[in-house]
Amino acid sequence: MIKKYWNIYKVFWRTSLARELEFRANFLAKIGINIIWIGFYVISVAILFNNTASIGTWTKGDVYILAAFFTFVEAIAYTIFVRNTQEIAEMIRNGNFDGILLRPVNTQFLASLRFVSFDELGTLIGSLAMFIYGLSQSHASINFRQILLALAFVGIGLIIFYCFAMTITIMVFWFIKLDNIRVLMTSTLQLVRFPADVLPTVIRRILVVVLPISFISTIPTQALLGRNIEPWAGVGVIISLSLFIGVKLFWDYALKAYSSASS
Amino acid sequence: MDTIINIKNLTKIYRTRKKLPGIGGALKGLFSRQYTETKAVDNISLTVEQGELVGFLGPNGAGKTTTLKMLSGILYPTNGDINVLGFNPTKRPIELRKQFALVMGNKQQLWWDLPARESFILLQALYEVPEEKFNSRLKEMAKLLDVEKLLDKQVRNLSLGERMKLELIAALLHDPKVIFLDEPTLGLDVVAQQKLREFIRHYNQQYKTTILLTSHYMEDIKALCKRVVIIDKGKIVYDGDINKLSSEQSETKTIKATFGQTIKPIALKKYGNIRSLSNQVFEIDIPKSKLQSRLSRLLKDFDVTDLTITETDIADVLRQLFTH
Numbered sequence: 001m002i003k004k005y006w007n008i009y010k011v012f013w014r015t016s017l018a019r020e021l022e023f024r025a026n027f028l029a030k031i032g033i034n035i036i037w038i039g040f041y042v043i044s045v046a047i048l049f050n051n052t053a054s055i056g057t058w059t060k061g062d063v064y065i066l067a068a069f070f071t072f073v074e075a076i077a078y079t080i081f082v083r084n085t086q087e088i089a090e091m092i093r094n095g096n097f098d099g100i101l102l103r104p105v106n107t108q109f110l111a112s113l114r115f116v117s118f119d120e121l122g123t124l125i126g127s128l129a130m131f132i133y134g135l136s137q138s139h140a141s142i143n144f145r146q147i148l149l150a151l152a153f154v155g156i157g158l159i160i161f162y163c164f165a166m167t168i169t170i171m172v173f174w175f176i177k178l179d180n181i182r183v184l185m186t187s188t189l190q191l192v193r194f195p196a197d198v199l200p201t202v203i204r205r206i207l208v209v210v211l212p213i214s215f216i217s218t219i220p221t222q223a224l225l226g227r228n229i230e231p232w233a234g235v236g237v238i239i240s241l242s243l244f245i246g247v248k249l250f251w252d253y254a255l256k257a258y259s260s261a262s263s
Numbered sequence: 264m265d266t267i268i269n270i271k272n273l274t275k276i277y278r279t280r281k282k283l284p285g286i287g288g289a290l291k292g293l294f295s296r297q298y299t300e301t302k303a304v305d306n307i308s309l310t311v312e313q314g315e316l317v318g319f320l321g322p323n324g325a326g327k328t329t330t331l332k333m334l335s336g337i338l339y340p341t342n343g344d345i346n347v348l349g350f351n352p353t354k355r356p357i358e359l360r361k362q363f364a365l366v367m368g369n370k371q372q373l374w375w376d377l378p379a380r381e382s383f384i385l386l387q388a389l390y391e392v393p394e395e396k397f398n399s400r401l402k403e404m405a406k407l408l409d410v411e412k413l414l415d416k417q418v419r420n421l422s423l424g425e426r427m428k429l430e431l432i433a434a435l436l437h438d439p440k441v442i443f444l445d446e447p448t449l450g451l452d453v454v455a456q457q458k459l460r461e462f463i464r465h466y467n468q469q470y471k472t473t474i475l476l477t478s479h480y481m482e483d484i485k486a487l488c489k490r491v492v493i494i495d496k497g498k499i500v501y502d503g504d505i506n507k508l509s510s511e512q513s514e515t516k517t518i519k520a521t522f523g524q525t526i527k528p529i530a531l532k533k534y535g536n537i538r539s540l541s542n543q544v545f546e547i548d549i550p551k552s553k554l555q556s557r558l559s560r561l562l563k564d565f566d567v568t569d570l571t572i573t574e575t576d577i578a579d580v581l582r583q584l585f586t587h
Contacts, residue, residue, distance in 0.1 A: 007388055008388045008389060011385050011388040014381075015384070015385050019374065022417070098332070098335075098337045098370070101336065101355065102335060102336075102337070103360065256339070259336070259339045259353075
């Protein structure tokens with residue numbers, strides 16, 4: 001079973017890459033543009049820290065690591081599923097979603113993972129560069145356990161991102177057009193650009209257990225640098241995993257509604 | 264022989280929102296919505312045996328596509344039972360999805376920017392087709408449809424006819440036991456239509472695959488199907504041998520008469536519906552009940568040198584049926 005899906009997933013990568021390479025100039029331009037965006041961010045952080053040595057307990061190196069985490073999670077999310085969730089909305093609108101329903105594999109797997117987007121390759125390279133630079137500037141001592149914990153939280157962050165993107169997409173089954181809500185999601189996610197502990201406590205807690213986007217940047221950074229991790233993070237992990245199951249149930253429910261309503 | 268498709272008392276009712284005209288109507292619609300119900304499929308029953316190639320006919324909006332979509336599990340029926348290959352498509356079991364194919368002439372499944380071969384490889388993975396079988400089937404079908412050279416060309420660079428052939432291969436790669444073909448020849452020229460038709464016939468005979476075909480081109484149906492099911496306003500109005508359709512359902516017979524002299528069409532109007540083939544040869548559709556009397560009058564009034572009586576053409580019979 002897992003082998004079957006793994007084989008299919010490898011073919012998704014293969015076809016997506018073949019398609020990407022059809023448009024070589026576009027591909028290279030996108031990498032360039034992403035690196036420039038990261039460059040802007042790096043410069044603005046550098047200017048900020050020219051005037052002060054730290055913000056709260058965060059030094060310049062720490063902030064670069066934080067930025068590396070959220071650009072990394074965002075880039076991975078765009079690579080593996082964000083574009084698919086937008087595509088699902090489009091397919092529901094034009095009726096091509098029927099074709100997805102016919103394939104003999106899990107429909108959610110196929111619909112949300114079938115295109116791999118290489119648009120964010122530049123961002124990935126940029127986030128890696130920021131990460132290395134941030135580490136070189138940071139005074140924290142890092143051990144293997146901290147790295148593993150940070151990676152586990154990045155995984156949770158990705159699951160949360162997936163749940164958000166899918167929830168909005170699933171609503172399209174009923175409302176057809178929801179572009180504005182998608183904008184709301186993108187703006188909400190901007191919050192992860194700041195270390196959560198500079199925010200008021202109430203908002204901090206909300207970002208761990210209600211809208212658990214702290215898992216996208218703050219918490220992995222705290223884990224990696226051996227700092228105190230956001231309170232309630234354990235609850236947040238359980239909530240995030242439940243959210244994932246919730247999204248699956250919501251999806252199944254939406255498919256039923258789609259099949260009994262659409263023409 | 265095995266029954267492949269079994270439909271009992273199938274009904275589908277669509278509920279659509281009523282839109283009131285104008286801005287006032289649109290605003291009203293934001294708060295209170297009114298719905299109308301449309302019966303797309305109305306209590307139909309049907310069985311199809313293994314290896315049959317059944318033509319599904321009907322005007323636009325008759326319920327053909329809705330029925331095919333319910334058979335595929337895309338739509339849930341409002342009422343009634345469906346069984347395809349022993350499964351209930353409404354539950355969309357993966358085992359069933361592996362064994363059938365739905366081809367829609369107006370939808371495409373091939374990746375637009377890639378050569379068809381890439382899409383085929385993706386389908387191979389999705390349907391778990393073993394490498395050897397995949398290669399031999401692809402080779403065979405590509406040869407039959409004469410598209411071997413097109414497999415590695417980007418789909419966006421192909422003509423509609425070429426693309427449709429590749430779409431058909433894509434749908435058949437996994438060796439489905441049942442195929443639903445919804446308007447496969449839509450928009451194709453006569454040569455491409457002919458080629459596709461030949462392929463479908465050959466495929467049905469070779470593999471004993473059960474095929475349900477809808478088409479607006481009577482030529483498709485006449486060339487391929489022994490049995491036709493005619494559906495109108497959601498109801499089955501005829502289910503049987505295509506060759507008996509005219510004799511059983513037509514209200515008219517068609518006579519072809521050659522006259523000794525030039526005739527003005529207007530002079531023949533009172534005998535029935537006329538089509539002039541030349542100014543001496545005419546086809547006339549005469550109601551069956553009045554055939555004898557009108558024919559004897561025609562022979563008395565005119566100098567008829569040749570006369571044949573045939574069944575009215577199927578396309579005309581359908582027109583009679585649907586305009587009732």
